[in-house]
Amino acid sequence: MQTILVGVTGGIAAYKTVQLVSDLIKKGYDVEVIMTKNATEFITPLTFSSLTKHDTYVDTFSKHVHYSVEHISLAKKADLFIIAPATANVIAKIASGIADDMLTTTFLACDCPKVICPAMNTNMYENPITKDNIEKLKHYGIHIVEPTSGLLACGDVGKGKLVDIEVMIDAIEMYVHKDKPLKGKTVLVSAGATKEAIDPVRYITNHSSGKMGYSIAKAARNLGADVILVSGSDLKDPYGINVVTITSAKEMKEAIDNYKKEADYIIMAAAVADYRPRSVSDHKIKKSDDMSLVLERTDDILKGLGKDKTYKLCGFAMETDDLIENAMKKFKEKDLDMIVANDLNTEGAGFKGDTNVVTIITKDNIEKLGIMTKSELGYAILERLMEVK
Ligand code: CTP
Numbered sequence: 001m002q003t004i005l006v007g008v009t010g011g012i013a014a015y016k017t018v019q020l021v022s023d024l025i026k027k028g029y030d031v032e033v034i035m036t037k038n039a040t041e042f043i044t045p046l047t048f049s050s051l052t053k054h055d056t057y058v059d060t061f062s063k064h065v066h067y068s069v070e071h072i073s074l075a076k077k078a079d080l081f082i083i084a085p086a087t088a089n090v091i092a093k094i095a096s097g098i099a100d101d102m103l104t105t106t107f108l109a110c111d112c113p114k115v116i117c118p119a120m121n122t123n124m125y126e127n128p129i130t131k132d133n134i135e136k137l138k139h140y141g142i143h144i145v146e147p148t149s150g151l152l153a154c155g156d157v158g159k160g161k162l163v164d165i166e167v168m169i170d171a172i173e174m175y176v177h178k179d180k181p182l183k184g185k186t187v188l189v190s191a192g193a194t195k196e197a198i199d200p201v202r203y204i205t206n207h208s209s210g211k212m213g214y215s216i217a218k219a220a221r222n223l224g225a226d227v228i229l230v231s232g233s234d235l236k237d238p239y240g241i242n243v244v245t246i247t248s249a250k251e252m253k254e255a256i257d258n259y260k261k262e263a264d265y266i267i268m269a270a271a272v273a274d275y276r277p278r279s280v281s282d283h284k285i286k287k288s289d290d291m292s293l294v295l296e297r298t299d300d301i302l303k304g305l306g307k308d309k310t311y312k313l314c315g316f317a318m319e320t321d322d323l324i325e326n327a328m329k330k331f332k333e334k335d336l337d338m339i340v341a342n343d344l345n346t347e348g349a350g351f352k353g354d355t356n357v358v359t360i361i362t363k364d365n366i367e368k369l370g371i372m373t374k375s376e377l378g379y380a381i382l383e384r385l386m387e388v389k
Pocket of ligand 1: 249272
């Protein structure tokens with residue numbers, strides 16, 4: 001089990017850290033929390049202790065701290081240290097090597113990956129002193145997860161809001177992953193449904209959520225790859241991934257053609273429309289008794305990618321009948337290195353859910369995998385694609 005040290009400093013956004021800690025525990029991490037004295041004005045240590053089942057540390061010399069020099073043993077135990085929210089004050093202290101409480105002392109003693117999520121008033125954040133301090137932290141290899149813009153607790157509008165919990169979790173998962181077999185490689189992933197316009201208000205689409213493609217993209221990022229995600233999904237942009245947002249199959253093809261030269265691996269997880277309306281009306285089409293649409297074929301993006309490959313190519317096959325036979329046909333016709341086949345009629349497989357049940361086909365092997373979370377499957381697909389000769 002990996003241990004995440006969570007440092008909490010005195011900002012109003014500290015309430016979000018409670019959810020962060022809870023989510024990390026649900027994901028199977030052991031979590032230890034260290035708070036500054038000021039943070040305890042916003043949230044009590046008991047809140048965190050109840051979640052983590054560990055003491056929450058505040059003072060270096062508190063009654064909980066045993067003689068074994070707790071800050072050093074915590075520092076040794078940690079696989080990653082995240083400070084969220086991080087105030088301008090704690091950023092300045094860390095940038096200067098000051099270690100005057102449990103949080104800053106442990107931070108200085110840690111040699112695991114470190115992540116800082118600043119949150120403060122926008123003028124404090126934009127102040128050149130804070131900017132310089134943040135640059136200094138980056139120089140020392142500390143990962144900064146930039147705050148977002150919005151209405152701040154002080155009433156100002158600007159940059160300084162603590163990032164969303166999903167972003168913090170994404171950053172943690174990226175930096176805590178020690179094994180980086182895809183370092184130096186570029187992985188291009190497509191995800192989600194395309195939307196084919198009928199008129200300014202209507203379009204044709206399908207039920208794809210994009211979850212499978214996003215899971216592959218995140219797994220590739222965690223394994224060290226540079227990831228380009230061409231997406232038609234409404235899911236939030238994941239941390240550390242270059243997301244190219246598209247709407248139609250035509251836009252998806254243009255984006256993929258644009259980036260394919262850079263790719264070592266291409267994984268087409270998107271549910272691309274096979275047809276689009278032949279003409280798109282400029283005006284909203286008024287209703288009448290019946291209506292017919294003339295559709296024309298879109299380009300098969302995957303098939304085009306199979307020609308003159310300079311990358312390993314993986315496609316998907318979503319079927320309701322004759323899974324292996326249909327998937328094999330696509331594997332051959334589209335010149336693939338691997339195809340991930342799933343049967344929509346299987347319990348736990350398909351578009352919307354968080355799990356999938358697939359068979360992975362390569363030229364040498366047909367492997368049926370049991371039910372997995374899409375997140376686990378992201379790694380399983382990449383591991384197999386890396387092995388393809
Ligand atoms: N695909 C693509 N371009 C399209 C249609 C599909 O690149 N216009 C890709 C998908 O991303 C997927 C694979 O082709 O990786 C198979 O998609 P699927 O919809 O299962 O099959 P099709 O080839 O469209 O064939 P059919 O709809 O007849 O099953």
